[in-house]
Amino acid sequence: MWKTGILSYEAFEHDLLDFLERAKKVGDPWNLEYAKGRRKVKYLTKPQVQLGLHKASEEEADTTEDTNWGVEEDDDDCVQSEHQESGVNRVFLKYEYHVIYSVSYSVPVLYFTASRQDGKLVGLEEVWENVPDVYRERLEHEKWTFLTQQEHPYLGVPFYQLHPCHTADMMKRVSSVTEQQGTHSSANYLVTWLSTVGPVVGLNIPTGYSL
Amino acid sequence: MAVQFAPYSSAVDAAFWHRLTQNKLEVYQLDDKPKPLRGYYVNSDPAGLMCRFNLDYNAFSVEKPVPQKTFPMQGTLINTNTVEAFRTYNKMELIQSVGQQIWDAIRSGKAIEDPSVLCQFVLITFADLKKYKFYYWFAFPALCPDISATSVASPILLGDYFTPTQIASLQSSYDSLSADGLGPGLFLVKVSESVVTVGRINEWETFFSVDDSEVLVGFADPCTMPHNPGWPLRNFIALLAYHWGSTVKNVKVLCWRDQVRSGKRETSHSLVLNIKLPLFTKTEIPKCVGWEKNKSQKLAPRMVDLSASMDPEKLASSSVDLNLKLMQWRLLPSLDLDKISQTKCLLLGSGTLGCNVARCLMGWGVRTITFVDYGTISFSNPVRQSLFEFADCQNGGKPKADTAASALKRIFPGVLSIPMPGHSVGQSPEEIEKVQQDVNKLEELIAAHDAVFLLMDTRESRWLPTVIGAVKRKCVITAALGFDTFLVMRHGARDAMHDTCEGAARLQSIPGASLGCYFCNDVVAPGDSTRDRTLDQQCTVSRPGMSYLASAMAVELLVSLTQHPLGIEAAADTSAKDAHLTADLECDLGLVPHQIRVFFQDTI
Numbered sequence: 001m002w003k004t005g006i007l008s009y010e011a012f013e014h015d016l017l018d019f020l021e022r023a024k025k026v027g028d029p030w031n032l033e034y035a036k037g038r039r040k041v042k043y044l045t046k047p048q049v050q051l052g053l054h055k056a057s058e059e060e061a062d063t064t065e066d067t068n069w070g071v072e073e074d075d076d077d078c079v080q081s082e083h084q085e086s087g088v089n090r091v092f093l094k095y096e097y098h099v100i101y102s103v104s105y106s107v108p109v110l111y112f113t114a115s116r117q118d119g120k121l122v123g124l125e126e127v128w129e130n131v132p133d134v135y136r137e138r139l140e141h142e143k144w145t146f147l148t149q150q151e152h153p154y155l156g157v158p159f160y161q162l163h164p165c166h167t168a169d170m171m172k173r174v175s176s177v178t179e180q181q182g183t184h185s186s187a188n189y190l191v192t193w194l195s196t197v198g199p200v201v202g203l204n205i206p207t208g209y210s211l
Numbered sequence: 212m213a214v215q216f217a218p219y220s221s222a223v224d225a226a227f228w229h230r231l232t233q234n235k236l237e238v239y240q241l242d243d244k245p246k247p248l249r250g251y252y253v254n255s256d257p258a259g260l261m262c263r264f265n266l267d268y269n270a271f272s273v274e275k276p277v278p279q280k281t282f283p284m285q286g287t288l289i290n291t292n293t294v295e296a297f298r299t300y301n302k303m304e305l306i307q308s309v310g311q312q313i314w315d316a317i318r319s320g321k322a323i324e325d326p327s328v329l330c331q332f333v334l335i336t337f338a339d340l341k342k343y344k345f346y347y348w349f350a351f352p353a354l355c356p357d358i359s360a361t362s363v364a365s366p367i368l369l370g371d372y373f374t375p376t377q378i379a380s381l382q383s384s385y386d387s388l389s390a391d392g393l394g395p396g397l398f399l400v401k402v403s404e405s406v407v408t409v410g411r412i413n414e415w416e417t418f419f420s421v422d423d424s425e426v427l428v429g430f431a432d433p434c435t436m437p438h439n440p441g442w443p444l445r446n447f448i449a450l451l452a453y454h455w456g457s458t459v460k461n462v463k464v465l466c467w468r469d470q471v472r473s474g475k476r477e478t479s480h481s482l483v484l485n486i487k488l489p490l491f492t493k494t495e496i497p498k499c500v501g502w503e504k505n506k507s508q509k510l511a512p513r514m515v516d517l518s519a520s521m522d523p524e525k526l527a528s529s530s531v532d533l534n535l536k537l538m539q540w541r542l543l544p545s546l547d548l549d550k551i552s553q554t555k556c557l558l559l560g561s562g563t564l565g566c567n568v569a570r571c572l573m574g575w576g577v578r579t580i581t582f583v584d585y586g587t588i589s590f591s592n593p594v595r596q597s598l599f600e601f602a603d604c605q606n607g608g609k610p611k612a613d614t615a616a617s618a619l620k621r622i623f624p625g626v627l628s629i630p631m632p633g634h635s636v637g638q639s640p641e642e643i644e645k646v647q648q649d650v651n652k653l654e655e656l657i658a659a660h661d662a663v664f665l666l667m668d669t670r671e672s673r674w675l676p677t678v679i680g681a682v683k684r685k686c687v688i689t690a691a692l693g694f695d696t697f698l699v700m701r702h703g704a705r706d707a708m709h710d711t712c713e714g715a716a717r718l719q720s721i722p723g724a725s726l727g728c729y730f731c732n733d734v735v736a737p738g739d740s741t742r743d744r745t746l747d748q749q750c751t752v753s754r755p756g757m758s759y760l761a762s763a764m765a766v767e768l769l770v771s772l773t774q775h776p777l778g779i780e781a782a783a784d785t786s787a788k789d790a791h792l793t794a795d796l797e798c799d800l801g802l803v804p805h806q807i808r809v810f811f812q813d814t815i
Contacts, residue, residue: 027471031278071302071510075500079217118515119225149533206474
């Protein structure tokens, strides 16, 4: 186990591959990615969609109306829009979770981004609103749920990050508890860590991972 | 009843727009020829979501595999150079040309060997990279038959159509055709009691027996609607109708929906349709449709404004704000950041104090900072005055206010910094007219700001702004340096209506209206402070760390004042005694003193 709460990159990679195996069994769509320009550095990504509520105020008016765009279609075989979700204007938010190893902190770091259907990023406040109440309270009180915005280390685009400064500390405590219980033979750092911090930002790790 | 298909709803990742921008600038430039793309759809979305078609970061890497449990789609990008070219591009011809490819692939039988040619998309874009606006329009070409497919019977849920054993058999047979987590998008299905087998389209002739009373085919269905199939079925049944329509009139179609919920795989919500195949009577290409409707369900393009995440200036701005908001969210929910950022600050003096006060104000998100200074930068300045560099001192030195203002803009473009050079306030007795103008200008400036920082290096130059600030009831903050001492003070909000406070010395806090200004609290009588002073008495000769300390204190004092319910009329806390950490203070940022005097000799 991780008595110190930290991991070497080699140990991270080992647990990452094991995590992917477990994900495959569970049917959780995690993908293996390689850092750009550094083929040996692996990281994990997972896309997820969530229904969100349509906020008329947030939408920009379509400025593309009243122009002749040169397309006319008459298609009876297409589901007509008014049948698609009887009047309720649902939108979806696309989340993307990345698990990346931090050399400085020697722990994995959870990055995520949320965007609308057209790629426009969703602000942190709206991300909060989509966090279940029970977890929102944790965000207020638990220091390892500290969120910041960072540039993605490999993609260079803005991502939110659960700050890694308390990860080792938290994992050290978890490790001492499970050690006492003697139930750590098949422990995977990523499973333990993600199932603890993930739900706060809408990422769930089903129990199938630890079976 | 005609079968109605649910159209795709495009979902584009921000990273795709970043890559498009990069490609446009570095690779395509003015080249608007078609480029290959690849996207994908899923059949695992929860109910209520639209038929989602995705374009992600890897869309330009056609050879890269799509993510696990998704279904690839090949596509074409047309990136036009102007909005006009985007508007006038012949879109009907464009979709028809892709329709032609699909039709040719169906007729030649190529689509039987490689059914992926049936699912294609087209994307036409115009990227306005000055404004980070992207106009875009997707088309998912679908061939229209002369006689549409019709439902023979109502759709049945897979859970009602097959037994659990059959479903398990179907799942494992489907999985056996999958490679690298990617299953076939279009496939054949046959049932033999409890065994369900899945086959590829090109196995048709051998897969089904001649005496099979009915044919069952399947497709990965991105639709989540309870009665309708998704878009990929359209060209699939066109293929079936063209090749086998003469012998098979009716087919059953498995709309394969395959999701994982809390770690458990579910497919029983898939639909089984019973349809009569459509009819294509001619050999030339049928009509082709499929342009995506926009948010208001009109046949028009969509537009996304990504300036908030792509424009570096806006990014810097939102990062600065986010940093401050974190402080509010995590530590001080009552912190009113808008009040701070909207405070307009006038900095009289752009030397060591002015430079550092300005930097610290920016840290708090203050957006309007005006510098007033008549000096130029000399060789000794840059090492202490944190907004200047060596090059600024050459050729006689650049004007301080100007240089400080442009340095702020370089550090953070979101700041509005205004230089005001040439005010030799109160020091030019020769030109009375000029002085009068300067005084008027100063009065205007003070009136136009909320907070005035007195950061000059002489006592005399503080006099006039002190008086004007008092008259206009502005928040005036003085910072003054000695060799190893400094003073930071907020001027009181004295107003003639208030009675003076008797016995202030006995109080734990003094009402804001009873606080004095820099001169009220002076320890020496007025005189010419620049004459007859030894080197150690000139305040510019100070321990270098002093200005950082004093500047920081001055800014924090202002910020505390903005958060106090009484603002500049805040009472001055003289002491909270031992309870200074626990006392219920009026201001959430703690004590708001009247003045801070630090004597370094005594503390080191």
